[in-house]
Amino acid sequence: MVMPHIAPATAMPATRSWWPVAAVMGAVAWGGNEFTPLLVMYRAGGLDAVTVNALLGAYVLGIVPALLLGGPLSDRYGRRPLLLPAAPVAALGSVILALGAGAPAVLGVGRVLSGVALGLVMAVGTTWVTELAAQAGDAAAGARRASLALTAGFLVGAGVASALAQWAPWPAHLAYGVHVLLAAVTAVWVLRVPETCRTAGARVGRLRDDLRVPAVAHPRFLRVVVPVAPWVFGCVGAAYAVLPGLLAAHAGTVPVAFAGLMTVLTLGCGIGIQVVARRIDTHRSARASVVAMSLIITGLGLGALAAHTLDIVVGLLAAAVLGAGYGLALVAGLSEVARIAGPRHLAGLTAVYCSVAYLGFFVPMVLAWLARTWTYAQMFGVGLLIAAVCLAVVGAAWRAHLPALAAGAAD
Numbered sequence: 001m002v003m004p005h006i007a008p009a010t011a012m013p014a015t016r017s018w019w020p021v022a023a024v025m026g027a028v029a030w031g032g033n034e035f036t037p038l039l040v041m042y043r044a045g046g047l048d049a050v051t052v053n054a055l056l057g058a059y060v061l062g063i064v065p066a067l068l069l070g071g072p073l074s075d076r077y078g079r080r081p082l083l084l085p086a087a088p089v090a091a092l093g094s095v096i097l098a099l100g101a102g103a104p105a106v107l108g109v110g111r112v113l114s115g116v117a118l119g120l121v122m123a124v125g126t127t128w129v130t131e132l133a134a135q136a137g138d139a140a141a142g143a144r145r146a147s148l149a150l151t152a153g154f155l156v157g158a159g160v161a162s163a164l165a166q167w168a169p170w171p172a173h174l175a176y177g178v179h180v181l182l183a184a185v186t187a188v189w190v191l192r193v194p195e196t197c198r199t200a201g202a203r204v205g206r207l208r209d210d211l212r213v214p215a216v217a218h219p220r221f222l223r224v225v226v227p228v229a230p231w232v233f234g235c236v237g238a239a240y241a242v243l244p245g246l247l248a249a250h251a252g253t254v255p256v257a258f259a260g261l262m263t264v265l266t267l268g269c270g271i272g273i274q275v276v277a278r279r280i281d282t283h284r285s286a287r288a289s290v291v292a293m294s295l296i297i298t299g300l301g302l303g304a305l306a307a308h309t310l311d312i313v314v315g316l317l318a319a320a321v322l323g324a325g326y327g328l329a330l331v332a333g334l335s336e337v338a339r340i341a342g343p344r345h346l347a348g349l350t351a352v353y354c355s356v357a358y359l360g361f362f363v364p365m366v367l368a369w370l371a372r373t374w375t376y377a378q379m380f381g382v383g384l385l386i387a388a389v390c391l392a393v394v395g396a397a398w399r400a401h402l403p404a405l406a407a408g409a410a411d
Contacts, residue, residue, distance in 0.1 A: 018132040018142075020189040022149035024087050025125040027186040029153025030160075031090040031179045032059060032118040033267075035097065035111065036240055037162035037260040040248050041171060042107075044255070049245065051104055053365040056241055058108045060362065062115025063122070064355045071123035071351030072211045075344065078197045079128040083120060087187035090117035094176040094183070101172035122150070123351040130338060130346065131196035143334035148274050151327060155267035158240070162260020171256075213348035215341045221349070223397035224286045225336050227390040228293060229353055232329045234360025235296045238303055238380070239266040239322040241364040246307055246376060247315045266319045270327030277331040283339055286398050288332035293391040295325035297384055304380035333357065339403045 039052050047055075074082040093113030100106025129149070130142030161175035168174050215221060244259035251258035281288035299322030306315035333353055341349040367379050374382075 017136070017193055018129045018145060020186070020193050021083070021125055021128050021132065022145060023186045024083065024190045025121040025129070025146065025149040026153030026156075027179075027182045028086050028090045028114075028117045028121045028125075029150045030157030030182060031094050032114045032157070033154040033263070034094075034157040034161035034175050034179055035114070037158050037244070037256060037263050038165055038172075038175070039241060040244060040255045040259045041165055043245065045102065047104060049368040049371070050365060053241060053368045055104065055107050055111055056237070057362040057365050058111040059115030059118065060358050062112040062117075063119040063358050066116045066119025067123045067351040067355045067358075068211070070120045071127065071347035071349075072213070074124045074127065074347050075197060078195050079124055079131070080193070080195050082124045083128060084187070084190065086117045086120040086125070087183040087190070089113055089120075091180045091183040091187075093117060094179045098173045098176035119351075119354070122354040123347055125149075126334065126350050126354075127347040128193070128196060132193070135196065143338050144274060144277060144331060147277075147327070147331045147334055148271060151267055151270045151274065151330070155264055155271065158263035158267065159260055162256050162263065166254055166257040166260070211348075213341075213345050213352055215345045215349045216352050218340050218401065218403075220336065220397065220401040220403070221340050221353075223400060224289055224394050225333055225340075225353060226356060227393045228289050228329050229333055229356040230360045231293065231296050231387060231390065232326055232333065232357040232360060234363045234383075235299060235322040235329075236266055236270070236326045237361050237363045238367075238383070239263075239299070239319040239326075242367055242376065243303060243306060243315045243319060247310060247312055250310060250312050262316065262319050265316060266323035266326070269320045269323035270330070273324045273327040274331050277328055280328065281332055281335050283402065284399070285402075286332075286336075286394050288328060288335065289394050290391065290398070292325050292329035292332050293387060293394060295321055295328065297387045297391060299323075299325055300380050300384040300387060304377045304384065307376035307380055330357070 036056065039056060042052050042055075043049065070082050090113070093110045093116075096110035096113060097107060100110060126143070126146040129146040133142035133145060157179065160178060164175045164178070165171040240259070240263035244255075244262045247262075248255040248258065277288065280291055299318050302314060302318035302321055305311075306318050334350070337349050337353045338346065367376065370379060
């Protein structure tokens with residue numbers, strides 16, 4: 001039985017209906033990344049590098065289940081019921097982070113809650129924005145808008161948090177309080193957005209059947225999307241979690257602000273390239289993925305040089321190039337997923353893609369652990385070689401298994 005659609009109290013123009021969803025995505029991303037530039041502060045407070053970087057990656061433990069369950073559940077019950085809790089959960093995560101400044105276990109709980117919220121917006125919010133864009137007659141803009149909303153939230157959250165922690169009172173608390181207010185505002189705004197899921201309320205089969213995403217086995221997903229996905233957040237983790245820690249001693253009296261600068265630069269370049277991503281991305285080939293991996297390889301080379309010389313200028317350049325690679329890789333992956341998945345499996349395949357991408361956030365923790373044996377310059381070099389292999393795999397599938405071509409849309 002199909003449940004009746006209940007429209008929000010105040011209808012929104014179709015061309016602007018995606019704004020509140022994007023705002024929630026940005027607010028939750030803000031909460032997910034405000035912790036990152038504070039890593040330097042927590043290390044100065046006595047936490048070791050492995051613990052701090054483990055806390056950075058801890059929110060993946062919340063992200064992955066929320067992604068894998070949130071997408072299919074939103075296909076069954078609708079986008080609204082699954083996205084509405086995201087901002088409140090993100091706010092709760094920030095409250096716990098503010099209360100647990102000196103307790104790694106408490107910080108870990110806050111990070112996991114931040115991850116749950118982020119997983120919901122990445123799986124459900126991305127799909128909702130894409131569907132709202134399609135309803136407004138601009139389906140191709142959906143993935144780009146969702147990617148921009150996330151990246152803008154990551155950027156502004158990190159920038160504000162680092163500035164407040166460096167120069168404002170209550171450095172371990174104030175940034176989290178600001179985020180709680182932002183999350184509350186967006187949580188109210190998104191109540192006005194109409195439901196878009198056509199299958200909401202219509203599913204009568206078993207839930208475990210809904211959790212299956214057959215498109216995961218699509219050859220193009222395996223050959224083009226999967227080899228790039230871990231580098232999306234692996235490269236930003238290297239840019240704004242690893243490099244600032246290595247270069248902090250050369251940042252004078254403002255190490256937290258410098259870490260924030262590295263984060264803002266990385267994500268700013270990610271936003272910049274997303275603005276022109278539509279000219280690079282194409283349904284006819286893997287061009288966007290290949291260009292993204294080329295940028296990531298270049299950035300890793302610069303990262304190796306920065307780790308060897310401890311030169312701040314080289315470090316900033318590495319962050320800029322890695323950020324550009326991140327931004328384009330994220331858009332390329334979301335665009336490929338949108339082309340591969342049918343409407344029924346879009347949320348599910350987006351969830352799988354984002355789960356693989358977020359595994360990259362464990363890179364800083366792994367590098368901190370390996371640093372007992374290897375130098376960071378050596379580890380960046382090994383990363384470059386692995387990325388080159390991934391680039392070769394993607395390049396070999398340049399035009400292979402294209403969904404548009406399979407449907408007879410080849411030019």
